[in-house]
Amino acid sequence: MPVLASLICGFVFGWGLTISGMIQPTKVLGFLDVFGISSGAWDPSLAVVMAAGLTVAGIGYKLARRRPPLFEKESLWPAKKEIDRSLLSGAVLFGVGWGLVGLCPGPAVTNLATLSLPVIVFIIAMAIGMLAYDLWLVRAAVPAAPKLAGTTAADG
Amino acid sequence: MVNFTPVSAAIGGALIGLSSVLLMLFTGRIAGVSGIFDGLINPQTNDRAWRAAFIAGLITAPVIAALVGYTLPMPQMPRNFITIVAGGLLVGFGARLGSGCTSGHGICGVARLSPRSIVATGVFMMTAIVVVALTHHVFGG
Numbered sequence: 001m002p003v004l005a006s007l008i009c010g011f012v013f014g015w016g017l018t019i020s021g022m023i024q025p026t027k028v029l030g031f032l033d034v035f036g037i038s039s040g041a042w043d044p045s046l047a048v049v050m051a052a053g054l055t056v057a058g059i060g061y062k063l064a065r066r067r068p069p070l071f072e073k074e075s076l077w078p079a080k081k082e083i084d085r086s087l088l089s090g091a092v093l094f095g096v097g098w099g100l101v102g103l104c105p106g107p108a109v110t111n112l113a114t115l116s117l118p119v120i121v122f123i124i125a126m127a128i129g130m131l132a133y134d135l136w137l138v139r140a141a142v143p144a145a146p147k148l149a150g151t152t153a154a155d156g
Numbered sequence: 157m158v159n160f161t162p163v164s165a166a167i168g169g170a171l172i173g174l175s176s177v178l179l180m181l182f183t184g185r186i187a188g189v190s191g192i193f194d195g196l197i198n199p200q201t202n203d204r205a206w207r208a209a210f211i212a213g214l215i216t217a218p219v220i221a222a223l224v225g226y227t228l229p230m231p232q233m234p235r236n237f238i239t240i241v242a243g244g245l246l247v248g249f250g251a252r253l254g255s256g257c258t259s260g261h262g263i264c265g266v267a268r269l270s271p272r273s274i275v276a277t278g279v280f281m282m283t284a285i286v287v288v289a290l291t292h293h294v295f296g297g
Binding site: 001002003004005006007008009010011012013014015016017018019020022023024025026029030032033035040041042043044045046049050052053054055056057060061063067068069071072073074075077078080081082083086087088089090091092094095096097098099100103104105106109110111112113118119121123124125127128130132133134137138155 | 157158159160161162164165166167168169170171172173174175176177178179180181182183184185186187188189190191193194197198200205206207209210211212213214215216217218219220221226228229230231232233234237239240241242243244245246247248249250251252253254255256257258259260261262263264265266267268269270271272273275276277279280281282283284285286287288289291292293
């Protein structure tokens with residue numbers, strides 16, 4: 001059941017990305033290109049996607065907080081609180097990559113449906129980037145740090 | 157604002173939010189695509205089934221959308237493969253180092269009003285805006 005539920009959730013997520021146009025990198029770049037505000041070419045759609053998503057998720061999460069999940073023993077709400085150097089430098093690196101191509105992980109994976117070669121190349125590079133971090137984390141792990149905290153208690 | 161599509165953006169965004177809530181209600185997991193994907197390829201995880209199912213759902217969505225008559229445009233990617241590879245590496249490494257991406261921080265985290273996610277989202281948005289300004293207007297054009 002949790003697997004079927006995940007499949008349905010992934011499908012709804014992918015459907016939202018598809019119909020909102022967020023799987024088209026140029027549409028995302030059309031939002032990020034603030035020079036378009038003065039020229040009239042700016043596309044605020046991404047902001048509307050975020051606003052609508054946050055409204056639904058904000059209300060829904062408030063309800064979800066009160067009950068255990070239907071198909072698993074416990075909910076894994078992220079527990080980290082501190083704003084550290086990893087969070088900030090990770091966000092900067094992520095932002096550079098996102099701005100270069102206009103793809104972030106959700107739309108990139110969803111776009112595998114198009115069998116586009118540049119998207120497949122992007123996904124392979126993204127996977128290598130993730131594994132490089134995971135390897136680095138294992139190598140640099142100090143005894144006090146929880147093993148693979150990044151995978152289990154990550155924000156997302 | 158010739159390219160602005162507010163209605164489909166609002167419906168699509170609401171579905172993304174709904175998916176995040178349903179995943180939490182059903183399985184107690186955060187709908188962060190970078191974390192889900194990493195757990196699928198990371199040799200040290202042992203809960204791959206739900207991750208694979210979520211990813212399969214993502215990929216199935218545009219296929220079904222095309223089957224029911226939705227026009228599915230091919231993604232317009234940079235012509236230069238060096239840019240694509242660099243972008244992919246940075247997105248992958250950065251998402252792990254910063255423990256989240258546009259979905260995990262931008263939607264799920266900000267919706268929880270997590271200060272970490274609000275800061276991360278602000279930082280990667282501003283960085284991407286600067287990068288686009290530089291690549292499209294200063295160096296390219």
